[in-house]
Amino acid sequence: MGCRSHDDVTQRCGAQECGRGVYEEMSWGTLGTVRPFPNLHPERDALAVQTALDKKDVVTLVSILTNRNSAQRQLIAHSYRSIGQKDLNTGLKKVLSGDLLSLMLALMMTPLQHEAHRLRQAMEGLGTNEETLMEILCTRPAPQLKDTSAAYSELYKKDLEKDLKGETSGDFAKLIVALLHKDNVLGVVQRDIEALSTSLDSKKTDPGLWISILTSRDADHLNRVLMRLELERGEPLEKILEKKFSGDIRMGLKTLVQCIQSPHLFLAQRLVTMKVR
CATH class of the missing domain: 1.10.220.10 (Annexin)
Structure with a gap:
């Protein structure tokens, strides 16, 4: 590359x-x-x-x-x-x-064309490769995703966001779109910890709050939030998410948290476990 x-x-x-x-x-x-x-x-x-x-x-x-x-x-x-x-x-x-x-x-593709190609491949055929979608959208910065969207449009004459919405649904679709349009909103660490902790105490945890916070803060801010949240709850966040969510949104949030905490480790694990689909 x-x-x-x-x-x-x-x-x-x-x-x-x-x-x-x-x-x-x-x-x-x-x-x-x-x-x-x-x-x-x-x-x-x-x-x-x-x-x-x-x-x-x-x-x-x-x-x-x-x-x-x-x-x-x-x-x-x-x-x-x-x-x-x-x-x-x-x-x-x-x-x-x-x-x-x-x-x-x-x-023979440029790096951006290859990213667009991988996204297209993940959505083609029977079933969607959600893991590949999450890998690309979680680990690429916002400007690169914007350029990838443009490359996707040029290659396939289609809108990436519309295709992603068409291949996903529910809360997972909301997460995917939020990742595609990542923002960097200034937040307060303690306030975010309190908001996420309170949501975990609810009978039904709202994934919308997690999506909003985890896709709109920088990595340093989120690492402080997640580390202190784990200390407060007394167990790894992966286990917490496993208990509170289900289906694709559980996989999506767990993947996003892994990428926030250690993107290099996440990508290394992907290489070890990846299967050709």
Whole structure:
């Protein structure tokens, strides 16, 4: 996927405008595991990809496209289009198939397009993959979700919020929409603790209050609220939510709390437990 700064630049300016200067600004100490290929020549790579497609040389295709980061693959795709007036994805579809084709097409997406694609996949077919919806909506900041919504609209000519509402229902749908439009409202820690604690003492806990607070405060504020709420109630919040809610809203609130408390741990657990659907 590449480092955040690189992908952010790609999303803002597009492959046609980024040029080589992007790579010169990078600091190797801040890069992720997928690093920019040194001394990149997009035109040369595009010609090599074109030759590999003509010869159905899968090994060369995989070698090139998996050894470039996201922004570099966009530059290669642009050069490929300029050289042969053809779309690289179309060429890949003629030569590859199955899981390998799916992987290569995913690699050729920008990060925002890939996010939009995952959301679409989670809503297609029989049943909705609520866990994937929650993973993306809980762990991405509001500006990124706004950009993802725009990418979704561009790719599928559909409105993301309307599709999410159509695939979910009840309190869980309200949670999903609130996450899509996360806000950062200034709150008072003690007041939020009291409000949530009082709701837990009610015979039927109102999920609306939890949705409102947990989707409209910053992480530091919420961590203080949740930590003190656990101390006050004398048990982990996961157990509290397990007792007070049921169905999708219980899963949703538990996931949101996990992401607030430790987003990195949540994502690590997702990688361990994720199943292909």
